[in-house]
Every structure is written in structure tokens, then in C-alpha cells.
């Protein structure tokens with residue numbers, strides 16, 4: 212969506228990067244609050260392609276995460292979704308995300324990269340961290356369970372923003388689905404329906420047997436034991 216530029220002739224565009232596995236109301240509230248605070252013309256949600264810092268975790272197919280992000284943002288005319296990270300091969304680096312989004316939107320656009328407190332705290336471990344602040348202003352939003360502080364980022368390049376606290380995480384949503392618990396109202400309704408339709412996050416029969424077995428004190432069978 213391309214709005215007319217603001218009064219100072221600049222378009223302000225938020226960039227909300229995430230693995231979105233699945234997207235939940237914590238992500239949407241963070242984007243909406245930052246859009247309101249900075250009077251953004253648009254917020255572009257950018258699902259990660261290969262989130263290399265989550266390599267120990269199984270991540271759902273990029274197309275499922277992309278479609279869930281489209282479904283969750285469809286009703287907001289100022290929200291859009293970009294495929295730049297999922298279409299770029301290799302690990303996902305925000306330096307590439309920001310360069311691609313800046314190129315697409317052209318000169319006269321100011322970018323605001325939106326993060327939660329946990330992601331902001333890790334920024335200095337990101338690829339080309341020193342160059343990121345030339346491309347965007349960074350906004351760190353409060354998130355329950357994660358202290359919000361500036362980890363020593365360049366002066367004037369970061370804003371810490373208090374937002375309504377939503378103690379929701381994608382990992383808890385995945386875990387709840389696997390355990391057969393509801394995720395209604397933690398994620399938009401369409402996301403509950405998409406997850407059910409695609410059978411995402413369901414616990415495999417083998418894992419369920421192991422979990423229930425260990426809770427009941429049943430020893431694993433011979434084939435459950437790792438090979439010597």
C-alpha cells in the first residue's frame with residue numbers, strides 16, 4: 212500500500228520482522244502501537260526465510276508462515292506483508308531485509324525496524340550490526356518476561372516503547388496446539404483455522420506415546436531407546 216507522503220514529504224514505513232510461527236496478537240499489538248506512536252504510513256511484516264539463530268528449533272515451512280502473516284494482517288489497510296526474506300536464499304539477515312525494503316520504497320522513505328525487548332537485546336549479535344542503524348531507526352517494545360534496555364546502541368537511533376503487555380509467544384502457541392489446548396484469542400481466528408486446516412504443530416503419535424508413557428512411569432520400549 213502506498214500512501215501520500217507526510218507533511219514533511221517523507222513516508223514513514225515500519226518493518227516488523229519475525230519468524231511468525233505462528234503470528235500472534237503480541238506481534239500485531241507491537242506493530243499497531245509503533246505505527247500509532249510514530250504516525251507510520253505503513254507497516255510491512257517480513258517473515259524470515261531461514262532464521263539462523265533458531266537453528267536448534269524446527270521451523271514451519273516459509274509458505275505457511277507467509278500465508279498466516281497475510282491472513283493476520285489482511286483486515287488492516289496499513290499493514291502489508293513482504294516476501295523479501297523468504298525469497299532470498301541463505302540465512303536471513305536484517306541488513307539484507309532493510310536494504311531490500313529501502314530499495315522497494317525508494318528515496319524519501321524513513322524505515323522503523325520494530326522489535327520486542329528480547330530481539331532488541333540481541334541486536335549486537337546480528338550480522339553487520341554497526342551498519343543497521345544507518346538504514347533504520349530501531350524501536351524496542353516492552354514484552355512480558357524480557358527486560359527492556361538499550362544494549363549500547365548508537366545515540367538517537369533507538370526508541371524504547373512501553374506497549375500493552377501481552378504474555379504470548381509463538382513457542383507457547385505451538386506447544387498448546389501440540390498438547391490439544393486452545394489458542395483462541397491468543398492468535399487471530401483465521402490463524403486458529405489455518406493451523407487446524409494444515410495440521411500444523413500437532414504432536415506426532417510417537418512423541419505423544421513417549422510423553423504420556425513417561426508421565427505414567429512406563430519405561431520406553433526397546434525401539435524407543437537410542438541405538439548404542
Ligand SMILES: Nc1ncnc2c1ncn2[C@@H]1O[C@H](COP(=O)(O)OP(=O)(O)OP(=O)(O)O)[C@@H](O)[C@H]1O
Pocket residue numbers: 228229230231232236237238241325326327328329330331352353354355377378379380381382383
Ligand atoms: N508478546 C510480544 N510482545 C512484544 N513483542 C513481541 C511479542 N512476541 C514477539 N515479539 C517480537 O516480535 C518479533 C518476532 O518474534 P517471533 O516471530 O520470533 O515470535 P516469538 O513469539 O518470540 O517466537 P518464539 O516463541 O518461537 O521464539 C521479535 O522482535 C519479538 O521480540
Ligand SMILES: O=C(O)c1ccc[n+]([C@@H]2O[C@H](COP(=O)([O-])O)[C@@H](O)[C@H]2O)c1
Pocket residue numbers: 227228229230231257259262264265303304305306330336337338
Ligand atoms: O540480522 C541478523 O543477524 C538477525 C539475527 C537474528 C534475528 N534477526 C531478525 O530479527 C527479527 C526477529 O527474529 P526472530 O528470530 O526472533 O523471529 C527477524 O526479522 C529476524 O530476521 C536478524
